[in-house]
Structure formats: C-alpha cells, structure tokens
Amino acid sequence: MPRYLFAREIPANPGNAPPGFFGLIVASSYAGVAVPQRVLHLLSQRPSLTGSGITLDAMVRHAAHVGWDQRVVVGVPHDDPAPAVGELSASFIHPLRFGTDTLPFDIPGMSDVMPYQSSRFSALTPEQIEHYKQAWCEHLAAVARESKPDVIHTHHLWIMSSLVREVFPRTPVVAHCHGTCLRQMELCPHLAPEAIAGCQRLDRYAVLHEGHAVDLVRKLGVERKRIDIVGAGFRDDLFHIRGRKRERGHDILYAGKFSNAKGLPWLLDAFEQVQRQFPGARLHIAGGGSGQEAGDIRARMETMAPHVVLHGMLSQAELSELMRRCDLFVLPSFYEGLPLVLIEALASGCRLVSTNLPCMDQLREHIAPALDLVKLPRLVGPDTPVQDDLPRFITNLCEAITLALTRPSIVEHAALHKAMVEPYTWDAVCIRTESVWRRLIGTNAE
Numbered sequence: 001m002p003r004y005l006f007a008r009e010i011p012a013n014p015g016n017a018p019p020g021f022f023g024l025i026v027a028s029s030y031a032g033v034a035v036p037q038r039v040l041h042l043l044s045q046r047p048s049l050t051g052s053g054i055t056l057d058a059m060v061r062h063a064a065h066v067g068w069d070q071r072v073v074v075g076v077p078h079d080d081p082a083p084a085v086g087e088l089s090a091s092f093i094h095p096l097r098f099g100t101d102t103l104p105f106d107i108p109g110m111s112d113v114m115p116y117q118s119s120r121f122s123a124l125t126p127e128q129i130e131h132y133k134q135a136w137c138e139h140l141a142a143v144a145r146e147s148k149p150d151v152i153h154t155h156h157l158w159i160m161s162s163l164v165r166e167v168f169p170r171t172p173v174v175a176h177c178h179g180t181c182l183r184q185m186e187l188c189p190h191l192a193p194e195a196i197a198g199c200q201r202l203d204r205y206a207v208l209h210e211g212h213a214v215d216l217v218r219k220l221g222v223e224r225k226r227i228d229i230v231g232a233g234f235r236d237d238l239f240h241i242r243g244r245k246r247e248r249g250h251d252i253l254y255a256g257k258f259s260n261a262k263g264l265p266w267l268l269d270a271f272e273q274v275q276r277q278f279p280g281a282r283l284h285i286a287g288g289g290s291g292q293e294a295g296d297i298r299a300r301m302e303t304m305a306p307h308v309v310l311h312g313m314l315s316q317a318e319l320s321e322l323m324r325r326c327d328l329f330v331l332p333s334f335y336e337g338l339p340l341v342l343i344e345a346l347a348s349g350c351r352l353v354s355t356n357l358p359c360m361d362q363l364r365e366h367i368a369p370a371l372d373l374v375k376l377p378r379l380v381g382p383d384t385p386v387q388d389d390l391p392r393f394i395t396n397l398c399e400a401i402t403l404a405l406t407r408p409s410i411v412e413h414a415a416l417h418k419a420m421v422e423p424y425t426w427d428a429v430c431i432r433t434e435s436v437w438r439r440l441i442g443t444n445a446e
Contacts, residue, residue, distance in 0.1 A: 038069040039437060040149035044136070044160035045075050045107050047085045049115050051232070051340055052155045052178045054316070058233060059153070060086035062430035071147040073140065075107045075160075077117065096139045103135050110156050110180040112187065113259035115288045115313060121159075122188050129159075129191065136160050140167040150444075151437045157181040157205070157220070159191065162198025172440035173202040174433075176230075179337025179359075182215050183382045196220055204436055206230045208338035209362040228436050232338040233429035234421070238316050239347040241411050244324040250281035250405055253326040253350065255319060255341055256333070258289030258297040261383035263332030263355065265297060266390060268304065270332075270397040275307060277402055284326060286311045286319055323348035328404050331355065332397060334376065335383035338362070343424045346370050349411045353400045367420045370410045372400045 041060060047053040056072070063070055064086060071092050072085045078099040082090050098107045105128055109118035124132070136159075144167055152173045154161040158181045164173055185192040200220055205227045207213050213227045252271070256262050264285075271283045285301060285308060288294070301308045311322060323329065329345030331354040338359050342352055346367055354360065356373040364371065374396045377389030385393065410417055422428075 036067050036069045037151070037437075037441060038071070038147065038149045039063060040143070040147050040152045041070065041072045041085075042140075042152065042154040042160065042164065043072075043074045044156060044158070045109055045114070045118075046077075046080070046116060047072075047074050047083055048316075049313070050109075050111070051337065052110065052176070052180075054340065055176070055178070055232065056155060057086055058235060058426040059430055059433060060088060062426060063434065064088070066434070071143065071149065073143055077107060094139070094143050096135060103131060108132065110158065110178070110184060111257065111259075111261070113257050113261065113289050113291065113294060115257050115290075117290045121184055121191060133159060133163060137163055137167060140164065144168060150441050153206075153433070153437065154202075157195070157199040157216075158184055159195050161202070162195045165198065165201040170444075172204075172444045174204045174206055174436050174440065175199060175202045176206045176433075177208070177212050177216060177337075179208065179212060179335075182212070182219065183335060185219060186382050203440055204228060206433060206436060208232050209359055211358050211361070212337065228432070230432040230436070231424065231429050232340045232343070233424050233426035234340060234344045234347055235316060236347060236421070236425050238320040239323065239344040240320075241324065241347075241349040241417070244349045244411065248409060249327055250278045251284060251326040252281060252328045252330055252401065252405075253284045253286065253323060253345065254330055254332075255286040255314075255322075255345075256331075257287055258294035260293060260297075261334055263334055265300070266385075266394050266397065267330060267332040268297075268300060268308070269394045270401060271308070272304075273394070273398040274401050274405075278405060281307070281405075283308045284311060284322060285309065286314045286322060288313045320344070320348055323350055326350055327409070328353060328401065330397075330401060332374070333357065333383075334379060334385060340424075342367070342371075343421060346410070346417075347421045347424075349409070349417075351404045351407060351410055353397070353404050366423055369413075369416060370420060372404045374400045 041056055043056050048057050060070060073094045074083055076083045076095040076097055078097045083093055083095050085093055106117050106119045108121045112120045149171055152168060152171055154164055155176045157175050157177050161175050205216055207227055207229055208231060216222055216227055217224050254267060258264060275281055301310055323345050329350040329352050331339055331342055333355055336357050336359060346352055352371045355376050377385040377393045379385060
C-alpha cells in the first residue's frame with residue numbers, strides 16, 4: 001500500500017507559511033494528518049565546488065523554503081569532516097568517503113580535471129570500478145533504510161545513478177544531466193554501456209537545454225516526452241550589481257578549473273596580446289585544479305604576476321564580490337553543459353566573452369546584448385582542439401576581449417540588464433524541477 005493516498009493543492013495560504021508550502025502537503029494514509037513529502041538528493045562528488053554541486057545546494061535551499069523533508073548523499077574525501085549542503089543539519093547529509101581502506105583512491109570526477117584532488121574514471125582499474133559500485137550500493141541501501149524517500153533526484157547520468165534503481169526499485173527517480181555525463185560516455189566507452197543501461201530504467205530526466213535532450217534521446221534511447229528542460233540558475237541574493245565599482249577599468253576575470261579543456265592556456269596567450277593595447281589590464285583567475293596539467297598552468301600564471309592575479313578557490317559570496325570589481329568575464333572553454341558562471345558574471349555587471357559553444361544558442365536568446373562570441377577551433381573528441389587552429393583561435397579571442405573592453409558597461413541600461421538575467425534565477429529553475437518531483441509522486445501514488 002502506498003504511504004500517501006493522494007497529493008492535493010490547497011488553494012489558500014493561511015498564516016505566514018512560505019509560498020508554495022501547501023502545494024507540498026499530502027494526506028497520510030496512516031496518521032490522517034498532513035506531513036511533508038520527502039526528497040533524497042544524490043551527488044557522486046563533492047558539493048558546492050562544481051556546477052552540479054552548486055545546483056544541488058540551490059535546490060536544497062529552495063526545497064527547504066517550501067517545506068520538503070530532505071536528505072542528501074554526496075561523495076567526499078576522507079578528510080572532509082562535515083560537508084555542507086544548503087543549511088541542512090549534518091545529520092541529514094550522508095557522505096561516502098574516498099581515500100579510505102574501502103575506497104583507497106580519490107573521488108572520481110565527472111570532469112577529468114576537477115578543482116580538487118580527484119581520480120579519472122578512464123584511469124580506474126576494473127577492480128577499482130567494482131569497489132566503487134559496491135560502495136555506492138551499500139551506502140545507498142543504508143540511506144534507504146533510514147530516509148524512505150517519496151522521490152529521488154540524482155545528478156549525472158553515470159555510474160552511481162545507474163545503480164539507483166537496484167536499491168530503490170519502486171521509488172520514482174529524476175536524473176539530472178549537466179552535460180559532463182555525456183562527455184564521460186565518450187571518454188569511457190568501456191564503462192558507458194552498463195551506465196546507460198542502468199540510467200534507462202529511471203523515470204524522468206532533467207536537462208539544461210534542448211541540445212542535451214537531443215543527446216539523451218540519441219545516447220540513452222529514451223523518449224523525448226520523459227525529458228524536462230529545467231535550465232540552470234544563479235543565486236540573485238549573491239550575484240547582483242549592488243555595491244558594484246563605478247569606474248570602468250580593464251579588469252578581466254576567468255573562474256573555473258585549471259585545465260586545457262577550459263581553454264585557459266590560450267586565454268593566457270590572448271591576454272599577453274591584449275596587454276599591448278591595454279598595458280594596465282589585469283587578468284583575475286579564480287579556481288584551481290589538481291594533477292600535472294593544472295600544475296603546469298598554475299606555474300605559468302605565477303610567472304605572469306602582477307598582471308595575472310591568482311585568487312584560488314572562492315566561495316560563491318567571494319566570487320560575486322570579485323565579479324563586481326571586474327569589467328569583463330571570459331569563458332574560453334571547448335566544452336560546457338550550460339555555463340552558469342556566465343549568468344552569474346552578467347548578473348554582477350560584467351560584459352561577457354565566450355567561445356561559441358552549442359549551448360550558446362539557448363543563452364544568446366536572452367543575453368546577446370552583453371555577449372561577444374569567439375569561434376571554436378576544430379575539436380578532436382569532445383574538448384581537444386586541433387593544434388593548427390590554435391593561432392587563429394588566440395587571435396580571435398584577443399580581438400573579442402579588446403572589443404568588449406571598449407564597449408559601454410552593461411549596467412548603464414538597468415532595464416535591459418534585469419531582463420537578461422531574470423529567466424535564470426534559481427527560483428525559476430527550482431520551481432520547474434519541483435514540478436517534476438510532484439508529478440512523479442502523484443503518478444506513483446495512484
């Protein structure tokens with residue numbers, strides 16, 4: 001017998017309950033009283049440090065505001081004593097720890113270069129993959145016994161998500177595609193078939209844009225009607241123009257991983273050319289990375305001081321403050337899902353320069369007045385540029401940055417600025433996502 005007989009909207013909102021709370025109340029078939037619905041969030045890597053982790057944090061904050069009972073599962077290193085997600089109590093966060101006797105390797109990242117110490121799925125041995133799957137199955141089973149969720153929201157259509165149906169055979173599951181899982185399917189063809197087969201058994205899929213929906217239909221063979229476009233959002237309580245510096249300057253910002261796939265080495269080349277026209281220009285770098293590739297990039301940037309300023313890993317609040325001190329944000333990446341950081345920078349008052357990624361078709365509809373695009377070089381695989389194309393790419397990137405630095409500040413047009421960023425608030429994204437949860441719960445209770 002289902003725990004809940006039905007879910008129903010209550011049109012009135014008496015008292016001072018949070019908006020939407022009464023849409024989340026269901027009637028208990030046992031107690032005869034209204035109780036909040038329960039959602040279990042799953043993320044196989046560290047929270048808050050990547051796009052998917054930021055998405056998780058925003059969803060947890062929104063769901064708490066409107067009355068959901070929540071639990072969170074994340075992957076963390078053994079020396080992270082208390083991972084934080086939203087404002088949840090530590091007792092509601094269930095970390096699986098890596099670098100232990102059971103899992104004696106670093107957390108595998110959904111990108112091959114992460115902003116923290118990590119493993120690559122493509123480099124894990126078959127034995128390590130088996131240990132990884134077994135550990136997740138056991139961890140999820142333990143959480144299942146305690147949480148008994150009404151709906152599950154799992155991030156990334158990859159190995160951990162492929163195991164969810166084994167542990168939760170009857171609970172409705174939404175799988176959130178951030179784009180990096182599609183890349184791992186290409187980078188790890190030996191792991192993809194099993195991951196795809198498991199993810200095909202889930203109920204619904206949330207994607208950032210229509211391009212991802214097309215990819216899921218093609219790669220997973222799922223019906224388009226099972227896919228919901230929810231988009232990506234930003235925290236407008238943090239990223240805004242209040243208190244922004246008034247004078248224009250030549251402060252350029254990059255925020256992200258230290259990796260070739262992000263285009264960072266060639267941004268450094270382009271910046272050296274930009275300096276010839278703007279000798280006082282500074283390139284601010286927020287982020288980090290691990291491994292030889294990240295180390296080489298870091299070493300080069302250190303030689304470019306004081307014109308290149310390294311800020312390290314920043315919190316969302318610290319990043320927003322830095323964005324309000326900069327004039328231009330540059331994303332030179334060769335592969336992205338939907339680059340939320342562009343919206344955060346725009347909301348903070350920066351003009352934008354970005355490579356012309358496939359996802360730009362969706363973003364350009366809203367943010368074109370603030371955006372200068374750079375043609376991508378030809379790529380080998382998902383994110384490796386053809387060497388012969390790089391000189392022209394560097395020149396094009398330099399020209400776009402130079403042009404953007406001469407354009408008027410976008411915050412001079414307040415109404416236009418507001419219209420560009422409003423569709424990407426987290427409230428808008430989370431309401432779309434929450435509606436998927438509620439439809440699934442309603443279907444499951446029938």
